[in-house]
Amino acid sequence: MGESMSQRLLINMAQMDIVRRIPLFAGLTEEEKDILLQGGGIYSYPRKKCIFREDDPVKYLYIVCAGIVQEFHETHDGHEITVNIYKMGDVFCTTGLFSKDSLHHTNTIAVDNAYVMELPIEKFKENIRKYESITAHLFSSLVQLIVMKQLEVEQQATMSSTQILAFFLRQVCDSYGLDPHGFTLPYKKSLIASRLGMELETLSRAIPKLKAHGIEVKGVHVRFTDLPVSAENVVRLFPASINTRKRAYA
Amino acid sequence: MGESMSQRLLINMAQMDIVRRIPLFAGLTEEEKDILLQGGGIYSYPRKKCIFREDDPVKYLYIVCAGIVQEFHETHDGHEITVNIYKMGDVFCTTGLFSKDSLHHTNTIAVDNAYVMELPIEKFKENIRKYESITAHLFSSLVQLIVMKQLEVEQQATMSSTQILAFFLRQVCDSYGLDPHGFTLPYKKSLIASRLGMELETLSRAIPKLKAHGIEVKGVHVRFTDLPVSAENVVRLFPASINTRKRAYA
């Protein structure tokens, strides 16, 4: 429980830059950001290292500076289900900020070597009050989460595993800003399966069926074959906008 | 689109009382509540009457004063999936308060004859800034929603329809404050099925299997047969507390 000694406090300018550019801080001056970041540090988490565990007290708000972070649950029967996957620039544990019991409800680990900024939660909560725009950003990011989770519920209830996978791949391509004409999967397939609530075998069998949905997957390489021929191949599925839903059923 | 003339503005003291006692307003003085309720009115919605539709602009925040309200999606293939069911004292469209596009993403109708208070959203948003405790309550209610939705995702992925139904019934009994030794279902079974993302037939077939989970259902009558013999039969599953999750897998 708690942090081990193996973490190192890092101060890396590039990583600080990323933190300062997250949507949560949009509209703030650099000075205001300084205040919000007071007491925060960037830590290195090696592959598989635990960041926090279920039932640990919530101490920090986290911002991914580099690498991939997995948030998951372990169910009674040893099944592991991935709640969320975070990448550079993502903020996590925003719900922890306002949870009644101030305990974590999930486990979180680094998938690969990751750098994570940790902001002490109490100080951050104090500061929030001073900056109204942060409150607004927090509200809308929570609403985004709700909309996405609802979409997930509906997809599980109404779509086949192949359709769910197809949607996920388009979303990944978009949110990472990858080239839809060909890119490499940023996650292991087993992680994707866990994220989508299906078995690895099911995912594996879904892959060949993706061709019918305009997606070709070979190993870790993905290519969308149904892209508009127009000059703009910017097929942006912006996170959880109303268009996300529309496109999910397109 | 918009409200038809058939709605009547009502002012009913008992209903006003309910509104004033919702958790969202906890900790406010009566005068402060007066200010927040300015411009709001209680409207009557007959059975099946639409309250708002997907893609309508968000104009109000809603509080159920009486009756039952269903929030749902219609998928491409004509499938209807219920996002949420609201009862007296529930607030809905809180996500609409902060959605980027300020459009509704769902449809909402009265299940039975319902009375709903509507608070103009702009005025409410202005007022929010003045009352810090409202902000805090709003945050925690959004977090609750996220936790519940995540639980839903996990249940769909890991539990059988019988288990899901069993959990739902205990939750209903609890949140309505009904007698676990015997109560009447507050919803039609088809609504429950839609809420749980299963077919009516599946629900129907799950009912006999509930006996193995300590629940007896005959028609619309429900009885829990595994209640603790202690004097306290208050089996409270408080909404979305950490215990809700624990109990879901008990």
Added chain:
DNA sequence: CGGAAATTTGAGCAATTTCAACATGGGTGG
């Protein structure tokens, strides 16, 4: 190159959906 981890493939099984027929039941008009 060897071994462990990750993925794919196969076969059988279990759960849910689908389609269709049948029961129930409450309310209405005669």
Added chain:
DNA sequence: CCACCCATGTTGAAATTGCTCAAATTTCCG
């Protein structure tokens, strides 16, 4: 008061889909 009707729920049987377990491959790394 009763017959009838429409909405609701139940039941049956076949078809799908995803899961489980097991074995065969492939990939990744040291």
